[in-house]
Amino acid sequence: xxxxxxxxxxxxxxxxxxxxxxxxxxxxxxxxxxxxxxxxxxxxxxxxxxxxxxxxxxxxxxxxxxxxxxxxxxxxxxxxxxxxxxxxxxxxxxxxxxxxxxxxxxxxxxxxxxxxxxxxxxxxxxxxxxxxxxxxxxxxxxxxxxxxxxxxxxxxxxxxxxxxxxxxxxxxxxxxxxxxxxxxxxxxxxxxxxxxxxxxxxxxxxxxxxxxxxxxxxxxxxxxxxxxxxxxxxxxxxxxxxxxxxxxxxxxxxxxxxxxxxxxxxxxxxxxxxxxxxxxxxxxxxxxxxxxxxxxxxxxxxxxxxxxxxxxxxxxxxxxxxxxxxxxxxxxxxxxxxxxxxx
Numbered sequence: 001x002x003x004x005x006x007x008x009x010x011x012x013x014x015x016x017x018x019x020x021x022x023x024x025x026x027x028x029x030x031x032x033x034x035x036x037x038x039x040x041x042x043x044x045x046x047x048x049x050x051x052x053x054x055x056x057x058x059x060x061x062x063x064x065x066x067x068x069x070x071x072x073x074x075x076x077x078x079x080x081x082x083x084x085x086x087x088x089x090x091x092x093x094x095x096x097x098x099x100x101x102x103x104x105x106x107x108x109x110x111x112x113x114x115x116x117x118x119x120x121x122x123x124x125x126x127x128x129x130x131x132x133x134x135x136x137x138x139x140x141x142x143x144x145x146x147x148x149x150x151x152x153x154x155x156x157x158x159x160x161x162x163x164x165x166x167x168x169x170x171x172x173x174x175x176x177x178x179x180x181x182x183x184x185x186x187x188x189x190x191x192x193x194x195x196x197x198x199x200x201x202x203x204x205x206x207x208x209x210x211x212x213x214x215x216x217x218x219x220x221x222x223x224x225x226x227x228x229x230x231x232x233x234x235x236x237x238x239x240x241x242x243x244x245x246x247x248x249x250x251x252x253x254x255x256x257x258x259x260x261x262x263x264x265x266x267x268x269x270x271x272x273x274x275x276x277x278x279x280x281x282x283x284x285x286x287x288x289x290x291x292x293x294x295x296x297x298x299x300x301x302x303x304x305x306x307x308x309x310x311x312x313x314x315x316x317x318x319x320x321x322x323x324x325x326x327x328x329x330x331x332x333x334x335x336x337x338x339x340x341x342x343x
Contacts, residue, residue: 004280004296007332008034011127011303015163018310024144024168032193033159034299039190045291054272056119056281056289057094059102063119063289065276066093066109076112080105115257115268117277117326119289122258124278127300127331129308132260134240135248135318142251142313144168146222150198153181155271155295156325157227157255158194159302164223164309171198174214176205205236214238219246222317223309225253230265240320249317253309255301259324269325271295278329297325304328 012028019025032038042050049055054067068074068089077089086092097105102118109116148171150161158173158181165171173195175181180202183191203210218224218238226233233239240252254260257269258277275281275297281289301323308321 003333003336004293004300007127007300007336008303010336011300011307015167015303015307015310018307018314019167021314022141022144022167022310026167028163028166030159030163030303033162034303036155036187036190036294039193040187042294045293047290049272049291050294054270054291055090055093056276056291057097058288059097059105059118060099062102063276064097064102064105065117065119065273067115067270067273069115069270073114076114080109080112080114082108110267113268115270115273117269117273119276119281120279122277122279122326122330123334124327124331125334127304127328127335129253129304129321129323129328130259131308131312132320132322133318134252134320135244135250137316137318138249140316142222142249142317145170146251146313147220148172148223148225149174149217149221150225152225152227152255153179154183154227155194155298156301156305156323157225157253158183158191159299160225160253160255160305160309160323161198162194163302163306164225165197167310169223172201172217173198174201174203174217177202178204178206211236218243218250221247221250222313223251223253225255225305225309227255229256229268230254230260244318251309251312251317252320253305253323254320255305255323255325257324258326260320260322264324271298271325274325275329277326278331279333280329297329300332301325301328 016025047056053069057064074089078085081096145168148164148169150173161171257274258264258267272295280296282292305323312319
């Protein structure tokens with residue numbers, strides 16, 4: 001998709017300029033990190049996503065992007081549709097959606113924690129992430145070799161960490177022993193592409209000693225990258241308020257499906273459904289949406305998050321970078337469909 005290629009090139013150029021302010025600029029070659037086609041068995045996207053997990057479904061008044069990557073999502077279909085147990089979930093989804101308002105379908109799905117969006121429901125003027133003050137800025141820019149803790153999985157967050165590593169960051173990727181990065185086994189070559197230059201560490205967050213190691217890592221980091229929703233950190237006793245109290249010049253890069261604050265902070269989102277939410281789709285002659293690529297909001301958000309992290313470091317930190325995948329996709333559509341960079 002030309003828009004996406006243009007976006008990746010322009011965003012990479014802006015990352016380079018942001019890195020120059022830290023004295024750590026490196027020419028980036030991200031072709032293998034911003035596409036999984038070489039590392040995973042993908043098919044041409046259309047009404048189905050490239051990995052054949054997500055599907056676009058017509059509702060009574062629009063289109064939905066339904067993306068159930070976990071078996072538990074499919075098991076919740078009867079509760080979502082308010083119907084009896086089903087043997088063919090997709091047949092039931094497409095049948096019931098055709099006579100149901102899209103807003104109702106999405107609202108019920110989100111209450112259940114299912115990744116479902118209305119196509120084009122998010123609008124944004126820019127792809128750059130929001131900056132939310134939490135701590136206090138240092139009087140000087142962050143170090144050219146920042147200490148980075150990467151707590152993310154899948155694609156967007158690890159890509160952000162990879163870019164920071166390429167620009168001199170000392171990156172430690174910490175995985176939960178109970179919930180390791182599924183990309184490690186699902187696409188091992190791609191996992192290595194995103195994480196090969198990081199120190200890898202596995203901790204059991206429920207063990208007191210490992211929880212303390214995690215807390216100490218956050219307290220001493222210059223940057224932390226996360227991809228969980230806020231409540232996960234509240235449950236661990238590691239909310240931004242707590243972490244910034246101890247580490248006030250930290251840059252916390254929060255990658256989420258739909259944002260860090262408000263009702264949207266509880267919504268689940270992945271690469272394909274959040275891209276559709278931001279209207280990052282192609283259209284048929286009749287105007288029906290089709291997936292335009294593979295989980296497009298993942299690489300775009302990874303780039304946007306890395307840009308936000310470097311800008312924040314150059315400005316002294318003390319902020320949370322709110323990099324929402326749906327908002328990044330919507331902003332990319334808004335900016336690059338016009339053929340210009342936003343101011």
